[in-house]
Amino acid sequence: MLAEFDLLMPATLDEALSALAENGPGTALLAGGTNLVVDMRSGRHRPRVVINLDRLEELRGIRCQDGYVTIGSGVTVGELLENRDIHQYAHALCQSALLFANPLIRNRATVGGNLADASPAADTVPPLMIMDGEVQLASRDGGFHWVPLDSFITGVRKTIRRPDEVITSIRFPVPPAGSDTAYYKLGLRKADAISVVSAAVRIDRTEDGTVGRVRIALGSVAPRPMRAYAGEQALLGKRLDPESIGEAARLASEAVSPISDLRGSANYRRQMACVLVSRLLHQISSRTAGQPNEE
Amino acid sequence: MEMKLITLKVNGRKHQLALPPNITLLRVLREHLNYVDVKNGCEKGDCGACTVLVNGKAVNSCLMLAWQADGADILTDTGLGTSQNPHPIQSAFAEAGAAQCGYCTPGMIMAAKALLDVNPHPNEAVIREAISGNLCRCTGYGQIVRAIQMAADRMEAEKAAPGGEA
Numbered sequence: 001m002l003a004e005f006d007l008l009m010p011a012t013l014d015e016a017l018s019a020l021a022e023n024g025p026g027t028a029l030l031a032g033g034t035n036l037v038v039d040m041r042s043g044r045h046r047p048r049v050v051i052n053l054d055r056l057e058e059l060r061g062i063r064c065q066d067g068y069v070t071i072g073s074g075v076t077v078g079e080l081l082e083n084r085d086i087h088q089y090a091h092a093l094c095q096s097a098l099l100f101a102n103p104l105i106r107n108r109a110t111v112g113g114n115l116a117d118a119s120p121a122a123d124t125v126p127p128l129m130i131m132d133g134e135v136q137l138a139s140r141d142g143g144f145h146w147v148p149l150d151s152f153i154t155g156v157r158k159t160i161r162r163p164d165e166v167i168t169s170i171r172f173p174v175p176p177a178g179s180d181t182a183y184y185k186l187g188l189r190k191a192d193a194i195s196v197v198s199a200a201v202r203i204d205r206t207e208d209g210t211v212g213r214v215r216i217a218l219g220s221v222a223p224r225p226m227r228a229y230a231g232e233q234a235l236l237g238k239r240l241d242p243e244s245i246g247e248a249a250r251l252a253s254e255a256v257s258p259i260s261d262l263r264g265s266a267n268y269r270r271q272m273a274c275v276l277v278s279r280l281l282h283q284i285s286s287r288t289a290g291q292p293n294e295e
Numbered sequence: 296m297e298m299k300l301i302t303l304k305v306n307g308r309k310h311q312l313a314l315p316p317n318i319t320l321l322r323v324l325r326e327h328l329n330y331v332d333v334k335n336g337c338e339k340g341d342c343g344a345c346t347v348l349v350n351g352k353a354v355n356s357c358l359m360l361a362w363q364a365d366g367a368d369i370l371t372d373t374g375l376g377t378s379q380n381p382h383p384i385q386s387a388f389a390e391a392g393a394a395q396c397g398y399c400t401p402g403m404i405m406a407a408k409a410l411l412d413v414n415p416h417p418n419e420a421v422i423r424e425a426i427s428g429n430l431c432r433c434t435g436y437g438q439i440v441r442a443i444q445m446a447a448d449r450m451e452a453e454k455a456a457p458g459g460e461a
Contacts, residue, residue, distance in 0.1 A: 004296050007316030007362055033358045037319065038339045050316070054363055078352075102428030104343055104406070107352040108359065191427030192341070 032108035073112025130215035131172035228252035306374025343429030346402035353409035372401035395433035
């Protein structure tokens with residue numbers, strides 16, 4: 001049995017925001033429950049009040065309009081896999097969704113929940129970071145505002161979300177034609193794994209085949225999912241070749257600050273960060289070789 | 296704690312009961328409604344023994360609060376078939392020797408059901424992926440995978456046969 005709590009079941013976002021503003025600290029937000037219910041059972045989390053968000057239509061659906069793909073925070077990880085826009089524009093996010101826990105969890109766990117949980121290993125974060133993702137927060141008194149995903153997570157399970165705010169959406173700009181992404185999750189087993197290291201990489205090429213925009217994001221190698229800016233800089237304006245890729249991977253692995261835990265040592269993680277970034281860049285390089293301008 | 300009148304449609308049968316907020320769907324199914332085919336394993340979403348279909352999707356019933364399931368259509372293993380009239384997935388599990396201690400079996404069968412509902416011709420990799428949230432600690436997964444393949448083949452044959460189920 002779970003410890004006692006009051007459960008509020010708002011039918012609209014407005015009701016949810018009011019309930020949150022009125023109840024204040026000690027209130028937990030519930031969506032798929034794949035983290036919260038586990039934490040409540042173990043006693044790690046003892047909320048006085050729980051607000052259920054899983055009935056809110058406002059948090060559902062994936063839309064592609066005005067140059068953005070916008071994902072409702074209540075969209076499940078499984079629903080990402082069924083969406084055409086996600087497949088077309090955010091290949092890496094699809095790959096991460098496919099490796100996210102297991103199918104049962106994917107049917108309940110939400111994208112908003114994965115961001116709110118703010119684990120250093122949060123699977124959807126590196127793939128959303130490379131898309132220049134933004135998080136929309138809403139509160140009764142402050143209305144809606146967007147923050148870059150890059151600055152949303154501030155530390156291990158810490159975010160800038162205020163206690164009266166709800167994550168309502170996640171969005172990213174539709175990437176230009178010729179943009180390519182790749183993702184790798186290094187786990188200790190094939191399914192239901194927590195990543196030892198994860199990496200997501202994006203390359204947008206210019207017409208002459210050089211790198212116009214580059215994003216490298218890593219998970220499980222720092223207190224929060226991180227961008228490897230120095231590695232990115234090393235590729236800007238260059239061609240993807242073994243030399244530039246090697247340099248970018250080396251710089252990326254120099255930027256990490258991993259811990260040693262039961263899944264891997266800090267040293268192993270640092271080395272794997274280098275291997276994964278290099279592998280993903282080579283993948284993208286070989287995919288687009290010989291077909292530089294698809295449009 | 297406030298009680299609330301919750302409606303659950305389980306295996307086609309409607310139940311209404313007053314429940315506190317701090318009870319999971321799993322506990323309600325087992326302890327209030329006696330659907331003991333839904334097994335309680337780890338109670339934290341790791342083992343899949345408690346798998347049921349909620350509005351057609353396979354989920355861990357231990358991670359869903361009963362209030363969240365209010366109004367939902369729930370299918371458990373006993374809703375699929377009986378010993379006298381088993382579902383093809385259930386017969387295939389029996390024939391393939393896919394159950395040893397049997398504890399994971401109802402959850403495995405529901406994960407298989409969710410898979411075959413959307414993909415009637417899964418290959419082995421797809422089957423293994425679909426049951427990756429369901430742990431078996433006895434048989435290994437070979438017989439379970441074979442049972443699901445067998446069930447898929449039979450269900451297709453039944454569908455194709457004249458007079459078979461639509």
